[in-house]
Amino acid sequence: MKTTILGYPRIGNQRQLKKACENYWSGKTEITTLIETGKNIRQENWLLQQKTGIDLIPSNDFSFYDQVLDACLTFGCIPKRFESIKKGDFSTLYFAMARGIQTEQLDTTAMEMTKWFDTNYHFIVPEFTIDQTFEFFSKKIIEEYKEALELGIKTKPVLIGPVTFLLLGKEKEKGFHRLDLLNRLLPVYFQIIDELIALGVEYIQFDEPILALDLSDRERKAINNTYESFHAAFPSLKIFLANYFDCYGENLETVLQLPVDTLHLDLVRCSSQLDDILTSKYFNPNTKLSLGLVDGRNIWKNNFENSLRFIKKAVEKIAPKNLFIASSCSLLHSPYDLELETNEKNLPLEVKQWLAFAKQKLEEIATLKGLSSSEEEAYLNLFEENKLANLNRKTSTLIHNKKVKSRVENLLESDSQRKNSFKIRQELQRNTLQLPLYPTTTIGSFPQTKEVRSWRSKFKKGILSQKEYDTLIAKETEDSIRFQEETGIDVLVHGEFERNDMVEYFGEKLEGFAFSSFGWVQSYGSRCVKPPILFGDVSRENPMTVKWSSFAQSLTKTPVKGMLTGPVTILQWSFVRNDQPRATTCNQIALAIRDEVVDLEKNGIQIIQIDEPAIREGLPLRKEEWKSYLDWAVKAFRISASGVNDATQIHTHMCYSEFNDIIENIAAMDADVITIETSRSEMELLEAFVNFKYPNEIGPGVYDIHSPRVPSVEEIEHLLEKAAKVLPVEHIWVNPDCGLKTRNWPETKSALQNLVKAAIKQRVKTLQTA
């Protein structure tokens, strides 16, 4: 038996790569420093894997920005707008494609970025034209193989497979389908494989995670043709075909007949597929299997007993020499090293013993191999230790709270229903709120200036006392209320100055969450996130937002919206426990948020927004599973929103996802008002409303908050007119696309002044024509 992983995190255990990139971008350091940093990280990663006992170590899993961007450069798939710098300095070209470029010679936008399957990692989207050509342009894959070889390590180069590469990209012109380009792309693969084999490469890992999606016959055929042709041209090459994040599903039959050496299975996401494969009539016992047993997407310790059961099952049909023990997917999605975590207040020892980060996962893989092939006492001790940790997780009082469990078990249908239908609620809300046509509002946060952030960091370090910190936040909140009043906004917000992050803030106030200090995971480029660890039953001991919301409301007669993060988003942006269904965890969070909503109402808040920007992200990869997810996700939102009286207006907010195909489920959330991002796509979202009559009120974003540009009154009016064509006028709200926390004050003020002017003009126009 051998061990392998599909990839290792590359940001550096202290985020060295992040810092080195940012220093290079800002001109503080030379490119040589950045290159050196990359080299050190690769070396460290390889040597660590070697020392830990990984037999087949990946290379080319490193990237300065993103592996799909790397692939674009490898295949010479460079959009024409970068043509003029293609022959120049490589790093200038590379980061221009990633981040855009603005110099005297060239001023052009970056390539688009989107989420990598159902992860929070973003990749650069390849762009294709009808006359697209490919060439072996960047030799990174060769250089990194040689670099490892110099350390005495014969690696398995990782390359995104051609079908996944094409399907993840976009046609930038009409008149062709990107799969039409396969025959032009394959010769470049041939050349790469040829050069690698000349260097002594034995295995190449081709990542084809599109196999976790529903594919058409044509797409499956493309897979088949690709790997048949690789095998025909290079019969000695060992093709390691990697799919992850879900089962092979309908694609299994095709895949089992491919002439590949090794087939990788993500047994964490899809545990049933080992049986499916071993019993399939297409299964060839000479095909090697890579058993992806150690979770690359989450932070829980492996359960050795379980994993060994899988290994045993495989060994009954397959010779051990034909098996790999592996991570379920690349460890890119795991934080680096649990040993760095020493803050017991944020991460209690009891919780820590249940966790494994990337480095610990390597050890687990090696131990699983040891346990399946030797009786050494050292291994047996590790087995006992693992068993004990998993056992006490089952019974820990830190995790298990009877009251919370029974509250979820006793949920009634009526708990997810408002007292009356929207029409009745709308009438009541109109009477109490007395808002004008085209009411204006914002999404919640106002600029998080350097000062605001410095107060928080000083407060955390103990330099500012609670009282001093609160005084500063109160002043900032008051200023924001005064500004909104002066501008004439109809529904105000308090500004969220007291919050670092919309999930972490709630995690810190709820029971059942822990926090790492260095548990960073790459999100895109140099950006990392540090998701909270949701380890136990979730409950709310005390109000979380009432203080600041009611303070803000006390300053003004205009309604101030209460501002909460919804249960699905809290779930989605945390490392979630794997010892109970996600739906159950989500209901626990929903009940905690519900309590907060009720408390806000009790304290005089008449409008409460429950943000759910991540609802779309949780969608399963395969369509057949969508319904069951949407059912529980929508219900959890409704549980959080339904504890209040009909006169209390519930808002929700969503952004930066494709919502058109789940619009009916969004309607089923039954929020009185939804504010939704649309301005970047010129209200593309509204197309969905032509066929589907969204029943409740809606604020399509009219101010792109990602841009420093201030939209003009005319631009906003134009967007509102567009909206008025498909939505009933009395349902339209006027608001930005998303929170304003990343903007500065001068821009924000001008933009919101224009927004209010545009709303007033629309109002007048509507009343005149009525």
Ligand code: GLN
């Ligand atoms: N209320 C949050 C804010 O305004 C919403 C952020 C989001 O949608 N990501 O910042």
Ligand code: ZN
């Ligand atoms: Zn948003």
